[in-house]
Amino acid sequence: MQPTVIAPSILSANFAKLGEEVDNVLKAGADWVHFDVMDNHYVPNLTIGPLVCEALRKHGVTAPIDVHLMVEPVDRIVPDFAKAGASMITFHPEASRHVHRTVQLIKSHGCQAGIVLNPATPVDVLDYVLGDIDMVLLMSVNPGFGGQAFIPSALDKLRRVRSMIDASGREVRLEIDGGVKAENIGEIAAAGADTFVAGSAIFNAPDYADVIARMKAAVDDARRR
Numbered sequence: 001m002q003p004t005v006i007a008p009s010i011l012s013a014n015f016a017k018l019g020e021e022v023d024n025v026l027k028a029g030a031d032w033v034h035f036d037v038m039d040n041h042y043v044p045n046l047t048i049g050p051l052v053c054e055a056l057r058k059h060g061v062t063a064p065i066d067v068h069l070m071v072e073p074v075d076r077i078v079p080d081f082a083k084a085g086a087s088m089i090t091f092h093p094e095a096s097r098h099v100h101r102t103v104q105l106i107k108s109h110g111c112q113a114g115i116v117l118n119p120a121t122p123v124d125v126l127d128y129v130l131g132d133i134d135m136v137l138l139m140s141v142n143p144g145f146g147g148q149a150f151i152p153s154a155l156d157k158l159r160r161v162r163s164m165i166d167a168s169g170r171e172v173r174l175e176i177d178g179g180v181k182a183e184n185i186g187e188i189a190a191a192g193a194d195t196f197v198a199g200s201a202i203f204n205a206p207d208y209a210d211v212i213a214r215m216k217a218a219v220d221d222a223r224r225r
């Protein structure tokens with residue numbers, strides 16, 4: 001399993017002072033910046049695009065920027081995000097006509113590539129791309145909004161995808177996104193996740209360092225068992 005990553009979702013940050021928010025959360029111990037891109041088409045919400053990603057890089061952010069595309073179609077926007085400084089780009093297979101082609105497109109632009117599965121999306125789509133991707137992102141809420149409750153069936157799905165990754169013999173990250181909190185992250189880690197997106201649990205907390213430290217301690221504890 002790969003080293004633990006805590007990736008705060010800036011969806012729950014204060015957009016009026018985004019650079020400062022990202023600086024603060026990274027100083028508080030976050031490993032990556034999770035960047036949620038919503039198009040009001042694939043999901044019923046509209047957020048941020050490549051210009052904001054580029055602005056964070058120009059502001060001085062050097063941490064990995066984990067771009068989660070909730071857009072349809074996917075391919076047109078991939079080069080823009082690569083140019084804007086994305087480190088990894090994940091997309092939903094149902095939003096791409098040619099999933100393997102989109103994976104190759106992302107990689108050809110120098111980014112790591114990942115597939116995102118919604119709560120009701122079967123894992124079979126991974127059968128023929130697991131050998132090509134760097135990350136699987138399992139949604140534990142329906143995409144579109146922060147602050148939703150973790151869907152418990154995601155735990156079984158995590159165990160299933162963890163077995164698939166382990167059987168592949170490849171180093172593929174297993175990321176979870178939606179309703180992750182200090183209180184449930186241990187159970188989520190025990191089910192096989194190594195990369196944890198948390199938005200409201202971090203940005204709504206009075207002390208980012210405290211909540212990130214509690215999350216990391218719970219993951220370490222689960223991994224030791």
Ligand SMILES: O=C(CO)[C@H](O)[C@H](O)COP(=O)(O)O
Pocket residue numbers: 009011012034036068141142143144145146147148177178179180197198199200201
């Ligand atoms: O992709 C997302 C929603 O589509 C968000 O990253 C996710 O919901 C994180 O928010 P929270 O931790 O508050 O659930």
